[in-house]
Amino acid sequence: MDFANQIILVSAGLITFSIFAGVLSSRIGAPLLLVFLAFGMLAGEDGPGGIVFDDFSVAYLVGSFALALILFDGGLRTHRDALNRAFGPSLALATIGVVLTAGITGLAAKYLFDLDWAAAFLLGAIVGSTDAAAVFFLLHLRGLRLKARVAATLEVESGINDPMAIFLTLALVGFATASHSIAGWEDVLTFALDFFWQMLGGVLFGVAGGALVLRAVNRLQLSSGLYPILAGALGLLVFALAQGVNASGFLAVYIVGFTIGNNPHRATSEISRFSDGVAWLSQICMFLMMGLLVTPSALLPLFFPALAVALTLILVARPAAVWLCLAPFRFSPKETAFVSWVGLRGAVPIFLGTIPVLSGVEGAETLFSIAYVIVLVSLILQGWTIPLAARAADVELPPRPAPDRRVELDLPAGKGKSVVAYTVDPMSLLLRRGIGRLPLPVGATVISVMREGVVRTEGLDQGVKPGDVVMILTTAGMIPTLDRLFGARRARTRAKDAGTVDFILEGSASAALVADLYGLDFEPEERALTLEEFMRSRLGREVKEGARTRVAGVALAALQVQDGVVRQVGLDLDPPQEEKFVTRLRTRARDALRSLRVLFIADDPRGPF
Structure with missing residues (x-):
């Protein structure tokens, strides 16, 4: 009993203190996931906490569970428009891009650590994919808003590239332990069929499982608090069934989340909020556990060669793979450079690093330590600079205004419909345009307007005033648009x-x-x-x-x-203000004078005066 109480005390304390530390670190712009990882290291055997944890089998089990929940939440938040917009480039990055990144990184590891070819490419496969959790959290946590195609490419890629990395890791583990070999065309065909079934099986299980989960949520009459538990449990069931037949359970659970998130169903907000909280808890637990698993003193002898591998991955392998994969899709050079930079590594490489250890690969602990250093470097170097990189690449968009007060209620029988109540801000776009009616999107209906305690349901086309409470029947997909209409807003002039x-x-x-x-x-x-x-x-x-x-x-x-x-x-509805005639005239006159100066003075050997 005392041991059980100690486990609960330590677990709750680690999670609580890591959250508090994350809140404080956000003031200096530190990536929150890096804080969780560092806090786990401090709590470990080389830190003040002194907790000894070296059970790789438990780490793999917890990591599988947590990663499945994180991918379920990622699919839940991936909109169909984003998938349609970025499916081609994302698929190329998630397949060809992972292979190219793993190959170039493995080549660097081969000569920096004098590894054999199987172990070197195994390390490349472990760190070859971007981390879905790191991308989702670091892009959205700070309210960073990117150009739609760039954001969609990064999110969809990170959500669907884990199966490729896992397949490569398992295949190379087989080669490293001599349980796999390619001696002829039959072995090549077997290898190709295995890969094909992993991907196709994951898609089939995901599509079928998503349809069944959606039907269960819509047909069963349950307490509202049970719907998110049902959705999550069925998602994990699909994951386990797919894994049981050697298909990609991670791809399957992502598709299940995508299906639920892009179709009308009851308890929309409950499932979304519950999944968001569970994904946060899974992320915290993964990083804390991986932090406990590593021994910092064991990293010191290989830190500098591992740093060189990390820089090769970030500055050479990832950019080369991205440029080759995105070349057919007409991304601008700046957009391609930004996608290259946001190749974030997180808990997934550390999680994959446990597989060689459990499989008995020679030198697996060294591979795990190298992967850990690569993740640290990625979170520090890339995670800390994402906002700066977005501004430098000119892919950042102005933040959308959010209303200070919004109340959202689900309608259990409404198949995805919600009632949303907004308090009209004095600086909202509705008032600034001075229109006589609400420019609501199709599918949104005003139910009532409350003004000074009086509710009116007639004459709603007469407009609104500051402080009015507007109740609207809408769908979850329309809420961001309504936020822009009701939130405080300044005129765009840049x-x-x-x-x-x-x-x-x-x-x-x-x-x-x-x-x-x-x-x-x-x-x-x-x-x-x-x-x-x-x-x-x-x-x-x-x-x-x-x-x-x-x-x-x-x-x-x-x-x-x-x-x-x-x-x-x-x-x-609120375009940048046009420059006044005098301002435009001055600008054109200044440009003309500058052109004349260059034409007549630039080549003068005496220099410009």
Whole structure:
């Protein structure tokens, strides 16, 4: 009994103190996951805590459990639009990119540590994939908002590349222990079929399991608190069944989460909040346990060669793989450089590092220690500089305004519908535009407006005032859009903010319908057009992506143009203010004088005066 109480005391104390330490460290911008890892090391046998923990089998079990829950939450938060937008580049990075990264890193490890080829490439496979938890948490924890395609590529890649790294690790463990070999075409075919089944089986289990979990959540009548437990338990069941037949359970559980997160179901907010909390707990437990598992004094003899491997991974292997994989997808050089930099390594490489130890690979403890150093370097060097890298690469977007007060209620029988109550901010876009009606997205319906304690359900098209409480029936997917409308907002005046839009509309949509929904002042002949026809009538037949036109105080932008057809149009309700005529005149005069100066003076041997 005393031993059980000590376990509970130590576990609760480690989690509590690590959270407090993380809150304090966030003030200096330290990556929170690095804090958890460091706190685990301090609590270990070489630190003040003195806790001795060297059970790799327990670490593997807990790591598998935690990683499955983290990937379930990651799938839950991956929107279908993000997957559609970035499926091609993400799939290339998650497969070819992992192999290339592992190969280049393994080549460096071969000569820096004098390893045999199997062990060197095994190390490359262990650290070859980006960590889903690290990417999800470090991108979203600080409210960092990136260009949609870049953010989608990073998130989807990190969610689906773990199966490739795990497959490579297990295969190379087999070669390192001589249980696998490639002596002929039959062995190559067996190897290829094994890989094919891992991926295909993971997809099949994920799709079928996701459909069954979604059906169970919608059909069973349960207490609201049981729905998230049911969803999580069934997700883990799908994971275990897939693993039991040598398919990728990690890919399967990610797809289960994706299915639940992108289809209407009851208890939307309960499942989302519960999964978020469980993912945080899993992340904390993984990093604390991995911190306890390592012995810092054992890292010192190999620290500098391991540092060289880490820098090779970060500065050579990852960039080379990303540039080759993204070349066909027309990413800009800055976007490609940023995706290369955010190749974060987290708990997954440390978790994979336990597999060679449990399999009896010679020198496995050394591989585990090297992987640990690589994770530390990645979190310190890359995790600490993500906001700076986003600004340098010009992929950061202005943060979206969030309302100070928002209350959200699920409707159990509403199949994903929610009632959301907003308190109108004095600086919200609704008031600043001075419109006579609410420009709500399709699918959102105002139920009532409370003003000075009086609830009114009629005359809702007369607009709102500061302090009004607006109750809206909507879906979970519309809440970010409503946040932008009701949250405090400043006018965008910088050129870099001009790419921001409030709504994304299909080019085939009726201009008249859009005008009525959002209060746009189209000409009578323009109302008969589609948005695609309207954009071409304003901007000419050759419309380029990013081109804009204004309608009164609103801007319309061509977001996606394919084969000369405007597929998607962005609606910016609060575009950057246009410069005054005098300001534009001064700017052009200054540019003209600078051009004349360069033309007549730059080549003068006496130098400019």
